Amino acid sequence: MPTTVTTPVLRTEDVRRTFGRGAGEVHALRGVSVEVAAGELLVVRGPSGSGKTTLLNVLGGLDAPSSGRVWLDDRELTALDQDEVLALRRDEVGYVFQSFGLLPVLSAAENVEVPLRLRRVPPAERAARVADALDRVGLADHADQRPYELSGGQQQRVGIARALVAAPRVLLADEPTGQLDTATGRRVMDVLAELVHTAGVAAVVTTHDPELVRRADRVVDLHDGATAEA
Numbered sequence: 001m002p003t004t005v006t007t008p009v010l011r012t013e014d015v016r017r018t019f020g021r022g023a024g025e026v027h028a029l030r031g032v033s034v035e036v037a038a039g040e041l042l043v044v045r046g047p048s049g050s051g052k053t054t055l056l057n058v059l060g061g062l063d064a065p066s067s068g069r070v071w072l073d074d075r076e077l078t079a080l081d082q083d084e085v086l087a088l089r090r091d092e093v094g095y096v097f098q099s100f101g102l103l104p105v106l107s108a109a110e111n112v113e114v115p116l117r118l119r120r121v122p123p124a125e126r127a128a129r130v131a132d133a134l135d136r137v138g139l140a141d142h143a144d145q146r147p148y149e150l151s152g153g154q155q156q157r158v159g160i161a162r163a164l165v166a167a168p169r170v171l172l173a174d175e176p177t178g179q180l181d182t183a184t185g186r187r188v189m190d191v192l193a194e195l196v197h198t199a200g201v202a203a204v205v206t207t208h209d210p211e212l213v214r215r216a217d218r219v220v221d222l223h224d225g226a227t228a229e230a
């Protein structure tokens with residue numbers, strides 16, 4: 001039987017993150033080693049204050065660990081300078097935010113288009129990719145509506161389309177269903193999980209929702225900044 005070797009796209013090695021000093025020191029991450037492969041949905045679960053957001057920030061290059069290393073493919077994020085990390089983030093990482101993070105003056109299509117403009121994709125290609133991304137999240141008929149004209153679940157699906165439109169290697173989502181009612185959150189999570197699998201993106205999603213965990217390929221529990229595989 002041939003064995004399938006899945007090389008991780010994103011990986012941390014003994015990452016520690018300490019905030020403050022002396023008596024006020026907080027050890028947000030205490031030696032976290034995680035990895036996620038292409039097409040894999042890794043859910044990071046943990047109580048409030050366990051270090052989930054800190055871990056996502058470190059994975060996405062928004063924050064640097066106090067020690068340890070982060071790799072995106074064969075590039076060590078923790079060894080790059082700020083401009084290189086910025087470029088990598090722009091080109092290879094998509095984010096989904098708990099509060100959707102859509103620009104209120106832009107239509108759904110224009111919101112989804114933003115990452116393509118940042119990458120200087122030509123207009124005709126932008127239009128085709130935006131239409132395809134909206135179609136994939138089931139919002140082809142809502143392209144011209146502004147965020148306030150959409151439900152919470154629809155807004156988050158726009159957020160997912162925007163995160164994936166530029167075909168990033170990595171998708172990071174911090175409690176993406178945290179602002180949605182349970183049923184809507186689960187439908188949004190179905191869309192997210194399916195797109196992660198079809199797009200082959202390496203995804204890390206934090207959550208409290210036990211149902212969301214069910215859609216994960218792998219679950220890591222975080223407690224006081226330390227991990228245990230569930």
Ligand SMILES: Nc1ncnc2c1ncn2[C@@H]1O[C@H](COP(=O)(O)OP(=O)(O)OP(=O)(O)O)[C@@H](O)[C@H]1O
Pocket residue numbers: 019020026027028046047048049050051052053054055
């Ligand atoms: N910039 C910072 N300065 C000081 N302490 C911080 C900072 N960011 C996070 N922390 C602390 O690190 C710990 C982990 O925080 P983090 O936000 O990563 O937890 P979380 O699991 O995402 O929590 P929640 O589920 O409430 O969002 C907490 O004790 C928090 O107070």
